[in-house]
Amino acid sequence: MHIDPLERTWVVVVGLLTAMMLGVIFYTAWSGDIHPPSNVEVIDSTRLHLTEEFAEDNLGARTQPDGSVRVAMVATRYGFYPQHIEVPVDTPITFRFATPDSLHGLHIPGTNVDTMVIPGFVSEVNTVLQNTGTFPMYCNEYCGLGHHDMWSRVTITPKQG
Numbered sequence: 001m002h003i004d005p006l007e008r009t010w011v012v013v014v015g016l017l018t019a020m021m022l023g024v025i026f027y028t029a030w031s032g033d034i035h036p037p038s039n040v041e042v043i044d045s046t047r048l049h050l051t052e053e054f055a056e057d058n059l060g061a062r063t064q065p066d067g068s069v070r071v072a073m074v075a076t077r078y079g080f081y082p083q084h085i086e087v088p089v090d091t092p093i094t095f096r097f098a099t100p101d102s103l104h105g106l107h108i109p110g111t112n113v114d115t116m117v118i119p120g121f122v123s124e125v126n127t128v129l130q131n132t133g134t135f136p137m138y139c140n141e142y143c144g145l146g147h148h149d150m151w152s153r154v155t156i157t158p159k160q161g
């Protein structure tokens, strides 16, 4: 089979470019310890308010019997509810987020709390927050006209006793 030398050259060039791009992706994922979220838990987004965990009265931070804290929040157009949470410093925290409408993101600057909140799934982030103070928690996935106004606050309090 005859392959034109120019065509052969471009096949090699495209192959090398593809290999280089995949190499960059795998290298940055490996060196930065970046991996896809491991929590795959489905939920009916249209009935969030009827679930026990994401009903309005049950949202917010709750201390568990083992001393860890569990936070349930709803991300919706255009806000995170509750709008303000308080969590203790140097304590294992499990954040759980769900949305009844569209794709949102959630980010607390200066921490590793950064996740997408996808309709139909529960997003879970486990962390230990290191610095006390009040920080913004904002949406980092464009979700509509009010996206720029979608944020809430997290206050990290000193440990008691």
Ligand SMILES: [Cu+2]
Binding pocket: 104, 105, 139, 140, 141, 142, 143, 144, 147, 148, 150
């Ligand atoms: Cu948004």
